[in-house]
Amino acid sequence: MLFDPRPKASRSELFGRDRELELLHANVDVPIIIISGIRRIGKTSLLTVFLNEVSIPSVIIDLRDLHTNYGLRDLYNLLSKAFSSKLDKLYDVLKSISGISIRGVEVEIKWRGRGSLTLSSLFDALNRRRIIIAFDEAQKLRGPRSQEFLNALAHAYDYDRNITFVLTGSEVGLLYGFLGIDRLDSPLYGRYCFNLKLERFDRDTSQEFLKAGFRELGIDVEAEVLEKAVEEFDGIPGWLTFFGNEYARGNRDIDRIKKLAIDIALGELQNIVRERGKRYAYALRGIAEGVKTWSGLKRYIEEKEGTTISPSILYNILKNLEDMSIIHNYQFLDPIYREASLRLHIDQS
Ligand SMILES: Nc1ncnc2c1ncn2[C@@H]1O[C@H](COP(=O)(O)OP(=O)(O)OP(=O)(O)O)[C@@H](O)[C@H]1O
Numbered sequence: 151m152l153f154d155p156r157p158k159a160s161r162s163e164l165f166g167r168d169r170e171l172e173l174l175h176a177n178v179d180v181p182i183i184i185i186s187g188i189r190r191i192g193k194t195s196l197l198t199v200f201l202n203e204v205s206i207p208s209v210i211i212d213l214r215d216l217h218t219n220y221g222l223r224d225l226y227n228l229l230s231k232a233f234s235s236k237l238d239k240l241y242d243v244l245k246s247i248s249g250i251s252i253r254g255v256e257v258e259i260k261w262r263g264r265g266s267l268t269l270s271s272l273f274d275a276l277n278r279r280r281i282i283i284a285f286d287e288a289q290k291l292r293g294p295r296s297q298e299f300l301n302a303l304a305h306a307y308d309y310d311r312n313i314t315f316v317l318t319g320s321e322v323g324l325l326y327g328f329l330g331i332d333r334l335d336s337p338l339y340g341r342y343c344f345n346l347k348l349e350r351f352d353r354d355t356s357q358e359f360l361k362a363g364f365r366e367l368g369i370d371v372e373a374e375v376l377e378k379a380v381e382e383f384d385g386i387p388g389w390l391t392f393f394g395n396e397y398a399r400g401n402r403d404i405d406r407i408k409k410l411a412i413d414i415a416l417g418e419l420q421n422i423v424r425e426r427g428k429r430y431a432y433a434l435r436g437i438a439e440g441v442k443t444w445s446g447l448k449r450y451i452e453e454k455e456g457t458t459i460s461p462s463i464l465y466n467i468l469k470n471l472e473d474m475s476i477i478h479n480y481q482f483l484d485p486i487y488r489e490a491s492l493r494l495h496i497d498q499s
């Protein structure tokens with residue numbers, strides 16, 4: 151179903167991404183494939199559909215919940231979860247790896263002590279067969295274990311010809327910064343990767359997507375409503391799906407649906423502010439209110455806060471917001487986040 155809010159798993163449910171699927175099929179033998187794009191653009195869906203179509207065994211490691219200071223045990227827990235879900239396809243290769251035990255339908259990985267597996271040795275062992283290993287939201291691997299992961303990836307790139315890695319990321323600047331393909335001191339420096347950047351739907355595709363989704367459910371929707379939805383959600387498939395699903399379930403008030411979307415985005419922005427500090431709230435709100443210059447934003451934050459802000463701090467805030475794919479050149483990449491930013495609570499104490 152086109153308006154199913156979960157990531158899509160088959161091509162028939164994935165609208166308008168045939169070209170991207172063909173590109174992935176054509177590049178399946180490149181050692182590292184990178185799928186980037188802002189939140190809700192459809193990376194996980196594209197990845198899942200692609201992996202379901204190729205005949206090569208594959209595994210997706212979902213890193214969304216990996217915390218900032220993760221340790222090897224946390225990462226291995228996610229790996230074992232991913233392996234367990236693919237046990238039927240990977241049983242033979244997994245059972246031959248020392249350091250991995252299979253208990254019933256669960257895979258356990260020895261992460262410390264005698265006979266433990268390093269990431270490199272794990273990749274070398276998996277290399278016995280052709281396999282695709284996908285890390286969804288790979289920028290989450292940044293942190294104290296960065297170097298170890300990048301070294302293992304570089305090692306596998308050079309020696310493990312049977313492995314294709316797919317890395318996705320919604321925080322595009324963070325992902326590329328982490329991989330450092332053009333940074334001399336990165337283990338991945340100079341390695342060729344196939345880059346696929348997912349773009350939002352254009353107006354026509356957005357319209358067609360909504361029409362097809364409603365047609366599938368036998369729901370008639372006025373052209374005016376469709377146009378307003380396309381306008382408000384700016385071609386971002388995740389929001390269009392959200393709208394279609396809400397509308398189909400009986401919520402026929404587009405302003406109310408938009409408000410629900412803004413609440414979700416607001417929750418995400420509040421997490422960022424909680425993690426990084428209230429100056430992020432000032433910056434986001436200033437940009438949402440239309441501040442378009444460095445000096446304008448500096449003045450805005452200083453006015454709100456009653457403190458001067460040093461240029462390097464402001465530079466970092468802007469760079470981080472860009473790297474997280476929230477803004478670019480003082481503009482929001484997703485209009486729903488702009489409106490959510492206008493609701494960020496700012497207490498002037
Ligand atoms: N091409 C598409 N056709 C139909 N539905 C789509 C398409 N792309 C995305 N969706 C829907 O949009 C929502 C977001 O998709 P998905 O989770 O794949 O995106 P994502 O880029 O991985 O998002 P996130 O950055 O939050 O991980 C889901 O409800 C999914 O079903």
Ligand SMILES: [Mg+2]
Binds near residue numbers: 193194286
């Ligand atoms: Mg995703």
